[in-house]
Amino acid sequence: MSIEISNVSKRFNAFKALDQINLHINSGELVALLGPSGCGKTTLLRIIAGLETPDSGNIVFHGEDVSRRDVRDRNVGFVFQHYALFRHMTVFDNVAFGLRMKPQGQRPSEAEIDRRVHELLGMVQLDWLADRYPEQLSGGQRQRIALARALAVQPKVLLLDEPFGALDAKVRKELRRWLARLHDEVHLTSVFVTHDQEEAMEVADRIVVMNKGVIEQIGSPSEVYENPASDFVYHFLGDANRLRVDEGEVLFRPHEIALSREAGGGRHSGRVRDIRPLGALVRITLEVEGQDELVEAEVVRDQLLADLSRGDQLYFSPRC
Amino acid sequence: MSRRTSPVIPGFGLTLGYTLVYLSLLVLIPLGAMFVHAAQLTWAEFWTIISAPRVVAALKLSFGTAFVAALINGLIGTLLAWALVRYSFPGRKVIDAMIDLPFALPTAVAGIALTALYAPNGMVGQIAAWLGFKIAYTPLGITLALTFVTLPFVVRTIQPVLADIPREVEEAAACLGAKPFQVVRHVLLPALLPAWLTGFALAFARGVGEYGSVIFIAGNMPMKTEILPLLIMVKLDQYDYHGATAIGVLMLVVSFILLLLINLLQRRIQTP
Numbered sequence: 363m364s365i366e367i368s369n370v371s372k373r374f375n376a377f378k379a380l381d382q383i384n385l386h387i388n389s390g391e392l393v394a395l396l397g398p399s400g401c402g403k404t405t406l407l408r409i410i411a412g413l414e415t416p417d418s419g420n421i422v423f424h425g426e427d428v429s430r431r432d433v434r435d436r437n438v439g440f441v442f443q444h445y446a447l448f449r450h451m452t453v454f455d456n457v458a459f460g461l462r463m464k465p466q467g468q469r470p471s472e473a474e475i476d477r478r479v480h481e482l483l484g485m486v487q488l489d490w491l492a493d494r495y496p497e498q499l500s501g502g503q504r505q506r507i508a509l510a511r512a513l514a515v516q517p518k519v520l521l522l523d524e525p526f527g528a529l530d531a532k533v534r535k536e537l538r539r540w541l542a543r544l545h546d547e548v549h550l551t552s553v554f555v556t557h558d559q560e561e562a563m564e565v566a567d568r569i570v571v572m573n574k575g576v577i578e579q580i581g582s583p584s585e586v587y588e589n590p591a592s593d594f595v596y597h598f599l600g601d602a603n604r605l606r607v608d609e610g611e612v613l614f615r616p617h618e619i620a621l622s623r624e625a626g627g628g629r630h631s632g633r634v635r636d637i638r639p640l641g642a643l644v645r646i647t648l649e650v651e652g653q654d655e656l657v658e659a660e661v662v663r664d665q666l667l668a669d670l671s672r673g674d675q676l677y678f679s680p681r682c
Numbered sequence: 683m684s685r686r687t688s689p690v691i692p693g694f695g696l697t698l699g700y701t702l703v704y705l706s707l708l709v710l711i712p713l714g715a716m717f718v719h720a721a722q723l724t725w726a727e728f729w730t731i732i733s734a735p736r737v738v739a740a741l742k743l744s745f746g747t748a749f750v751a752a753l754i755n756g757l758i759g760t761l762l763a764w765a766l767v768r769y770s771f772p773g774r775k776v777i778d779a780m781i782d783l784p785f786a787l788p789t790a791v792a793g794i795a796l797t798a799l800y801a802p803n804g805m806v807g808q809i810a811a812w813l814g815f816k817i818a819y820t821p822l823g824i825t826l827a828l829t830f831v832t833l834p835f836v837v838r839t840i841q842p843v844l845a846d847i848p849r850e851v852e853e854a855a856a857c858l859g860a861k862p863f864q865v866v867r868h869v870l871l872p873a874l875l876p877a878w879l880t881g882f883a884l885a886f887a888r889g890v891g892e893y894g895s896v897i898f899i900a901g902n903m904p905m906k907t908e909i910l911p912l913l914i915m916v917k918l919d920q921y922d923y924h925g926a927t928a929i930g931v932l933m934l935v936v937s938f939i940l941l942l943l944i945n946l947l948q949r950r951i952q953t954p
Contacts, residue, residue: 411857413853413856413857433853433856433857434856434857434859434860434861438857439857440853440854440857442850442853442854444848444850446848446850446851446853446854447851447854448851448854448855448869448873449873450872450873451872459855459858459860459868460858460859460860462868463855463858463859463860463861463864463868464859508854511854511858512857512858514858515858515859
């Protein structure tokens with residue numbers, strides 16, 4: 363199901379959380395709302411869900427205006443950052459909750475509920491935890507249960523608020539790959555909020571970069587990375603170097619650099635301040651005359667670096 | 683027992699010993715003495731005392747009014763705790779602090795103030811009289827006094843538990859299609875129930891033993907508005923120590939059984 367967001371604005375007292383947001387999300391797409399904290403991404407997600415009402419503008423699901431519709435009737439699955447599981451219920455009862463709350467006529471039989479819940483728990487690979495309580499689960503397990511619970515009511519849209527934010531780095535990586543795979547299988551229109559550009563890059567079909575209540579850029583991960591629409595996007599999507607030159611300044615990423623021992627060819631000079639091995643790459647920090655900002659270079663290990671030490675003079679040129 | 687992690691409070695032996703001594707001096711020895719004193723009675727004598735119509739009437743009145751007062755506070759206290767935790771409004775801190783006042787106020791003062799208000803010639807009592815019923819000097823008045831005295835229990839036990847339930851949990855339930863009453867019935871109440879029962883039990887136990895505030899508003903008519911603790915005082919005034927201890931034992935046993943039942947109920951509904 364497609365989602366059309368048009369002219370959505372929202373204020374919290376004097377604070378402008380969202381300013382004239384327009385966004386189209388295609389059916390079956392996995393979209394990331396990416397931005398620093400306070401940029402309005404969570405507010406936008408909550409407005410799509412119906413947990414927050416916009417001051418102006420419309421939300422249209424598949425041609426149907428749902429702006430005035432209550433969260434109960436929007437048929438969205440929402441996964442909260444801190445899971446929001448019902449702690450007095452077992453994992454099974456948590457997942458079954460949405461089905462059991464349906465009005466008499468639409469409610470499946472207990473046998474059917476049992477089948478569906480076990481199917482969902484199987485899908486999130488946690489069927490063996492059905493009788494446990496949320497307190498007895500790890501963070502990653504809780505998040506998968508929260509996802510299963512949201513999917514139980516067969517929502518048309520899946521919304522995830524910083525779904526991996528509260529997890530440690532390793533679990534986060536596993537879980538976001540798992541989510542991307544899951545999305546490939548079920549193809550549910552999904553929107554997730556994150557402040558982690560790596561996460562957005564790795565999981566999303568399209569990234570919506572937000573800042574201060576407005577959308578800075580919408581595009582595929584490679585589009586926003588390679589053709590950033592603004593300085594903000596450029597800086598937010600990865601480390602950046604700023605080099606002052608006569609006519610102004612040049613922005614380039616740490617890997618977009620050529621290093622040499624020889625001067626000439628328009629190369630700038632810098633003094634090596636630090637050398638850090640980063641697995642396949644080495645990060646060299648350079649002090650450049652005439653500016654306080656350091657320049658970082660991430661390059662493949664090679665002969666040049668073999669006998670490099672701090673204090674050496676190097677010559678570099680940005681390649682962009 | 684593993685010794686690898688040492689607890690913050692030193693030594694199991696020391697803490698247990700301290701607990702037992704403390705409990706004995708303050709609770710077990712006085713109560714035991716009462717049982718010893720009551721044991722001088724034969725079963726027949728004991729039964730005659732506690733089955734006297736005046737005692738039975740007082741028993742019903744004491745436990746009945748305490749139960750109703752605890753129920754009322756169970757309802758009002760929950761609402762109060764809800765308002766204090768979930769909404770911010772001007773004067774919230776002041777109201778929050780006022781909740782504990784019934785504990786600080788001498789109960790006699792509360793009783794006299796309530797009587798002045800609710801007696802047939804008092805401010806509220808006049809309205810009640812005009813409508814054709816009495817508040818002070820009836821079981822209704824006793825319930826009122828007990829409601830006043832036991833108000834803090836339910837509020838204070840529910841408050842922290844309620845504050846601990848994130849709003850997101852309600853939102854999650856709403857996203858799953860639960861209507862407001864379903865959210866309350868299936869999400870909030872089950873989470874609050876153990877704490878609610880604790881508050882209820884505390885309010886009930888306190889209500890059963892309450893003396894100071896009740897005697898002013900009750901009117902203390904035998905068979906009608908005479909509570910058990912007062913009956914004990916009456917017996918003591920008449921130097922009927924056996925009668926007084928017999929009633930004391932009766933109150934203790936009934937209270938203990940009821941509190942035990944509430945505790946068992948609580949254990950059943952508590953999730954691990």
